[in-house]
Amino acid sequence: MVSRTDRSPVANWWWTIDRWFLGAFLLLMGLGVVLSFAASPAVADRIGLSSFHFVTRQIVYMLPAVVVMIGVSFLSPRLVRRLALVMLVGALALMVLTLFAGMEVKGSRRWLHIFGVSIQPSEYLKPAFVVICAWLFHEHARQPEIPGNLFAMLLLGLVIALLVAQPDLGQTMLVLGTWGAMFFIAGMPWLWIAVLGALGAGGAFLAYTIFPHVADRIDRFLTGEGDTYQVDMSIEAITRGGWFGRGPGEGTVKRILPDSHTDFVFAVAGEEFGIIILLIILSIFAFVVLRGLSKARREEDDFTRYAVSGLVILFGFQSIINMGVNVRMLPAKGMTLPFISYGGSSLIAMAISMGFVLALTRRKPEKRRPVAYAQPAGREAVAG
Amino acid sequence: MTGASEYTHDTDTSAVRRGAATIVMDGAGKARGGRAQNRVVMAMAVIFGIYAALGGRLVHLAMQEEPEASLPAARVTASRPDLVDRNGEVLATDIKTASLFAEPRRIVDIDEAIEKLSTVLPDLNYQQTYRRLDSDAGFVWLRRQLSPRQQADILALGIPGLGFRTEKRRFYPGGPTASHIVGLVNIDNKGIAGIEKFVDDQGLADLQATGLAVEGHLEPVRLSLDLRVQHIIRDELVQALDRYKAIAAGAVVLNARTGEVVGMGSVPDYDPNNPVNALDKDRLNRMSAGVFEMGSTFKLFTTAMALDSGLVSINDSFDATRPIRIGGFTINDFHGKRRVLSVPEIFIYSSNIGTAKMADVVGIDGHRAFLQKIGLLGRLPTELPEVALPTEPKTWKKINSITISYGHGMATTPLQTAVAAAAMLNGGKLFPPTFLPRTEAEANEIAEQVISPKTSAEMRYLFRLNTEKGSGRRAEVEGYYVGGKTGTAEKVVNGRYSNNVRFNAYIAGFPADDPDYVVLVFVDEPKPERDGISATAGMNAAPMVRNIIRRSAPLLGVKPEFGQESNALLVSQQ
Numbered sequence: 001m002v003s004r005t006d007r008s009p010v011a012n013w014w015w016t017i018d019r020w021f022l023g024a025f026l027l028l029m030g031l032g033v034v035l036s037f038a039a040s041p042a043v044a045d046r047i048g049l050s051s052f053h054f055v056t057r058q059i060v061y062m063l064p065a066v067v068v069m070i071g072v073s074f075l076s077p078r079l080v081r082r083l084a085l086v087m088l089v090g091a092l093a094l095m096v097l098t099l100f101a102g103m104e105v106k107g108s109r110r111w112l113h114i115f116g117v118s119i120q121p122s123e124y125l126k127p128a129f130v131v132i133c134a135w136l137f138h139e140h141a142r143q144p145e146i147p148g149n150l151f152a153m154l155l156l157g158l159v160i161a162l163l164v165a166q167p168d169l170g171q172t173m174l175v176l177g178t179w180g181a182m183f184f185i186a187g188m189p190w191l192w193i194a195v196l197g198a199l200g201a202g203g204a205f206l207a208y209t210i211f212p213h214v215a216d217r218i219d220r221f222l223t224g225e226g227d228t229y230q231v232d233m234s235i236e237a238i239t240r241g242g243w244f245g246r247g248p249g250e251g252t253v254k255r256i257l258p259d260s261h262t263d264f265v266f267a268v269a270g271e272e273f274g275i276i277i278l279l280i281i282l283s284i285f286a287f288v289v290l291r292g293l294s295k296a297r298r299e300e301d302d303f304t305r306y307a308v309s310g311l312v313i314l315f316g317f318q319s320i321i322n323m324g325v326n327v328r329m330l331p332a333k334g335m336t337l338p339f340i341s342y343g344g345s346s347l348i349a350m351a352i353s354m355g356f357v358l359a360l361t362r363r364k365p366e367k368r369r370p371v372a373y374a375q376p377a378g379r380e381a382v383a384g
Numbered sequence: 385m386t387g388a389s390e391y392t393h394d395t396d397t398s399a400v401r402r403g404a405a406t407i408v409m410d411g412a413g414k415a416r417g418g419r420a421q422n423r424v425v426m427a428m429a430v431i432f433g434i435y436a437a438l439g440g441r442l443v444h445l446a447m448q449e450e451p452e453a454s455l456p457a458a459r460v461t462a463s464r465p466d467l468v469d470r471n472g473e474v475l476a477t478d479i480k481t482a483s484l485f486a487e488p489r490r491i492v493d494i495d496e497a498i499e500k501l502s503t504v505l506p507d508l509n510y511q512q513t514y515r516r517l518d519s520d521a522g523f524v525w526l527r528r529q530l531s532p533r534q535q536a537d538i539l540a541l542g543i544p545g546l547g548f549r550t551e552k553r554r555f556y557p558g559g560p561t562a563s564h565i566v567g568l569v570n571i572d573n574k575g576i577a578g579i580e581k582f583v584d585d586q587g588l589a590d591l592q593a594t595g596l597a598v599e600g601h602l603e604p605v606r607l608s609l610d611l612r613v614q615h616i617i618r619d620e621l622v623q624a625l626d627r628y629k630a631i632a633a634g635a636v637v638l639n640a641r642t643g644e645v646v647g648m649g650s651v652p653d654y655d656p657n658n659p660v661n662a663l664d665k666d667r668l669n670r671m672s673a674g675v676f677e678m679g680s681t682f683k684l685f686t687t688a689m690a691l692d693s694g695l696v697s698i699n700d701s702f703d704a705t706r707p708i709r710i711g712g713f714t715i716n717d718f719h720g721k722r723r724v725l726s727v728p729e730i731f732i733y734s735s736n737i738g739t740a741k742m743a744d745v746v747g748i749d750g751h752r753a754f755l756q757k758i759g760l761l762g763r764l765p766t767e768l769p770e771v772a773l774p775t776e777p778k779t780w781k782k783i784n785s786i787t788i789s790y791g792h793g794m795a796t797t798p799l800q801t802a803v804a805a806a807a808m809l810n811g812g813k814l815f816p817p818t819f820l821p822r823t824e825a826e827a828n829e830i831a832e833q834v835i836s837p838k839t840s841a842e843m844r845y846l847f848r849l850n851t852e853k854g855s856g857r858r859a860e861v862e863g864y865y866v867g868g869k870t871g872t873a874e875k876v877v878n879g880r881y882s883n884n885v886r887f888n889a890y891i892a893g894f895p896a897d898d899p900d901y902v903v904l905v906f907v908d909e910p911k912p913e914r915d916g917i918s919a920t921a922g923m924n925a926a927p928m929v930r931n932i933i934r935r936s937a938p939l940l941g942v943k944p945e946f947g948q949e950s951n952a953l954l955v956s957q958q
Binding site for chain 2: 235252278296305313327329
């Protein structure tokens with residue numbers, strides 16, 4: 001294949017990239033395409049599109065997503081930071097624009113229609129936000145006189161304000177959770193953890209009291225009463241599937257399960273392909289997150305550590321919320337399953353996000369420099 | 385140094401080298417880096433825990449049985465025992481049918497599904513079916529109890545989301561022949577009428593509820609009915625309905641020694657296999673669920689009462705010269721002889737005046753007590769659920785006793801009347817009628833002696849006399865010594881007795897010297913068979929009795945006796 005001695009960027013990329021990550025992401029994207037054949041024709045039929053409307057679009061988005069992911073993975077950490085900064089500024093601007101010019105869908109303004117393509121700026125905001133926060137934490141740690149943490153908090157406040165204004169409470173929770181996890185990893189004192197935990201609980205309570213639909217969903221989840229239709233259908237789909245599934249195309253709950261191609265693709269996969277496949281999907285997500293954190297733990301560069309852990313935690317939280325809702329462990333909340341659910345913005349943004357992870361986890365020869373640097377001292381010590 | 389020791393040395397150095405590197409790094413960012421590493425480990429633990437919980441939940445879901453509860457709740461209909469007649473002929477049996485259900489959420493195209501289904505089930509209601517299929521229900525019945533052909537046709541349509549469930553369906557091979565006795569089941573195979581309901585009430589329903597009524601393990605229930613006699617009865621009734629243009633007719637053949645109902649019919653009836661009209665008011669079982677003023681047939685009870693009281697002897701006579709006037713009513717005779725009549729004459733001429741006078745001898749209280757004793761004032765105890773309560777005056781006055789003595793002013797069911805008449809003829813033993821087999825010994829055990837055997841013997845004599853010389857001549861069947869009493873009751877129309885709307889009845893026993901069977905026939909609102917003859921019981925009910933006896937007596941094993949005439953015949957042939 002590519003020679004070890006080849007020094008071209010591609011060869012360099014090939015020998016330094018984390019192939020386990022790459023494999024996992026490509027596997028998930030492939031599963032996304034396969035599962036869209038199961039999940040989306042039913043939805044397309046229901047809303048009167050041609051059966052394979054969403055399948056085609058999923059594939060059409062998947063190709064640029066792969067290209068984007070691999071393209072981004074070529075970037076150096078510095079370029080990652082810059083790209084993230086550009087994305088963050090762009091996404092923030094678009095989100096402000098969304099509040100005024102966005103399409104209103106089901107009471108929320110989350111989508112922007114530009115040049116015939118509808119995009120969801122908040123999807124692009126998330127990875128950029130994580131990377132920039134990682135950078136801010138890193139700067140603060142490196143030079144405590146720089147108020148990195150404060151900036152990070154201000155940025156969080158801004159992002160959350162924009163998300164709540166849409167309103168998109170799912171993304172808000174996701175961003176909050178990810179930011180909190182990053183801050184935690186970045187060495188937040190336990191006192192702060194307590195304070196922020198209290199604030200988070202207060203915020204959750206506030207959301208419960210202010211937004212009736214949030215209260216409604218929580219109540220339904222806790223009491224099991226009221227309209228738990230979607231989740232009931234989802235559970236039924238999974239239990240009908242059993243260990244080995246009903247077989248491709250044999251699913252029936254998908255016909256009546258709303259959002260079966262986005263939020264409930266996991267349940268559709270369960271009905272047709274079985275719980276074993278679900279466990280495999282779950283394991284892939286867990287593998288990505290744990291491997292990412294494990295790499296972050298061994299990582300010496302703070303920025304990379306925070307950024308990688310933040311990105312994989314974002315990825316992990318999103319998958320956890322989606323799967324948790326599907327198996328009725330969490331209150332109903334619309335959240336896409338990374339790489340698998342249908343959704344152009346989500347897919348491309350996730351590709352960028354995981355491209356960042358790939359870029360940041362490439363083996364960096366310069367990291368051994370301290371070791372090399374210490375070598376003479378060591379040898380002398382032994383010799384001496 | 386040897387090469388080997390150099391190698392060892394190198395290894396040592398590299399180990400130290402790593403140590404040194406660590407030391408350097410720790411020196412560079414010990415506090416921060418170490419803490420971050422711990423924090424990452426904590427985060428990993430938490431996230432691993434969450435994923436493990438999700439995995440556990442999935443395994444838990446996989447362990448669960450498929451939620452059948454939300455899908456077809458198994459409604460396999462209950463098994464029922466066959467009903468057979470006394471000779472083992474099947475009256476009712478279970479057959480398996482397919483019932484069509486749909487799982488609406490699996491129906492791809494509702495319009496297409498209904499359109500295709502309509503080719504097999506043309507009477508499918510589009511609106512209603514659409515509503516059902518459009519719901520999110522997991523299971524809806526579309527059509528119960530289809531024929532095998534329909535099932536095959538629907539399967540051939542290949543509509544997804546439809547399925548069949550095998551259900552039991554009750555089938556009555558005889559159709560309407562014994563409909564009122566056998567009864568009916570509902571769509572869930574539960575008995576709702578007749579003996580079917582009786583069988584359920586005997587504990588079959590409980591058995592089914594506990595799931596013990598296992599298919600194929602139910603002993604057939606044998607009835608006292610004789611399907612052949614039953615058929616004859618219904619055949620004669622249907623003919624009579626047509627011949628006399630009557631609104632209804634009914635008949636019962638009762639075993640006089642055991643109380644077993646050998647056959648009973650009431651037309652118009654219904655086909656239990658397609659009981660669309662079973663609930664029509666007109667189609668009730670008039671024999672047990674209808675009450676009628678029986679008219680002159682009631683005189684047999686008055687006569688028996690008078691004779692049994694000891695106050696009247698069969699050789700006594702009563703003056704029937706003049707009508708009785710009481711309370712503004714005039715009691716007159718239909719076939720008035722205008723002379724003093726002996727008791728047998730009163731009976732065979734069916735004299736209202738004479739009968740009223742006989743009742744007067746017994747008195748009001750005695751009259752009522754007698755009717756009470758022979759079961760004409762209470763609900764008839766039997767297996768059939770459809771039993772009407774007889775009516776009687778709230779307070780018995782003299783006028784009531786007088787009218788009741790000849791069958792007006794109180795109403796009883798025909799079956800009840802036949803049962804009481806059997807007691808008058810069989811030696812005085814009253815037992816409730818039964819639709820299940822009963823031996824004579826069993827009957828004697830429960831029998832209640834209501835009149836003396838002597839009175840009963842006198843009643844047989846009167847019965848026979850009436851057929852030989854009185855109004856019942858047209859009931860005679862040669863060799864069977866039919867004895868009987870006619871009754872032509874005027875029906876109440878708009879609160880007044882009308883003299884051309886009638887309820888005719890005939891009660892017979894045969895052979896009259898010691899009756900094996902009692903036959904009661906009634907025909908409601910008969911018209912004259914042809915111009916020039918009247919529509920009295922002797923002209924319609926009596927011939928119906930004759931036909932029934934003539935056709936069924938040989939089947940019932942009653943030996944014809946041709947007496948002196950046959951002896952003479954034998955002698956002459958020698």
